[in-house]
Amino acid sequence: MSTSIKSKTIYALLCATTVFAHAAASAGELTLFQDDNFRGRSVNVRNDVSDLSRVDFNDKTSSIVVRSGSWEVCKDANFRNSCRVLQPGRYASMPGMNDAISSVREVRRGGDNGPGRPGPDRPGHGGGRPDNNGAVLLFPDAGMRGQPVRLDNEVNDLNRYRFNDRAQSIVINYGRWEFCSDANFRGRCVVMGPGQYARIDGGLDRRVSSIRRAR
Incomplete structure (x- = not known):
């Protein structure tokens, strides 16, 4: 393999590594807690969940910690009904949504906000x-x-x-x-x-x- 081809191959690998590292660093994460004030059983979420029944946590969330990213939490599965967007922070209680959250997803910047x-x-x-x-x-x-x-x-x-x-x-x-x-x-x-x-x-x-x- 020529020096020129080797250099291009190494450059391509470095670019790919940088892209994957950036994607991992920008991925969001939140933790759902069964009781208020971050008590009780908890579930960590790093990907969109259209139905929290899949992780045995449907209608069980009473407090949330958003560790990174912005997340939309909704009362019904498939991100329907009353929804709310949470920024990074600690939410010791969920007024109006206590024990009523059925789906969560990360809100991507620059994306469609929906109708x-x-x-x-x-x-x-x-x-x-x-x-x-x-x-x-x-x-x-x-x-x-x-x-x-x-x-x-x-x-x-x-x-x-x-x-x-x-x-x-x-x-x-x-x-x-x-x-x-x-x-x-x-x-x-x-x-x-x-x-x-x-x-x-x-x-x-x-x-x-x-x-x-x-x-």
Whole structure:
């Protein structure tokens, strides 16, 4: 074999090694825990799982650690129904999704967000928005801080999510939504459109009890 052919072969192998190493380094990983606060039986996930029944963990997740990558967790198999995207971090509880997760998959950058999902460049009110998908995000602290509750459908009583009278800031990614101070869309109600609301005004600060899409 000539020196030129050997050099090309070595170069090709080095390039292939670099590509595989980069892919391994960029692969995501998360751990699902059966109980809150990262207790109980756990399952490590490095690949998409369309049905957690395959690993005997369907509807059993109560807390999550996202070690790397961004992951979408969904209530139904095959990444359907209510879904939520989690960034790297520790989620000691899963409000609204406790014991209800059936499928998980890594969210690739630059990929299709799927129908009805906002892209990362969707404009917001006052700058960029948090890296979470969903129609509405309710935050327990002002300035979009704290563990948010992600909603895609109307909720007539936020007690179901243990989030009644707790919201202090809101992100609306799409649609116009009505927020009410009492359950079943009663009491004082305010309609808000897409944007970031670092502090809820209109007399609803820590008073939101129900939410629905405005007609």
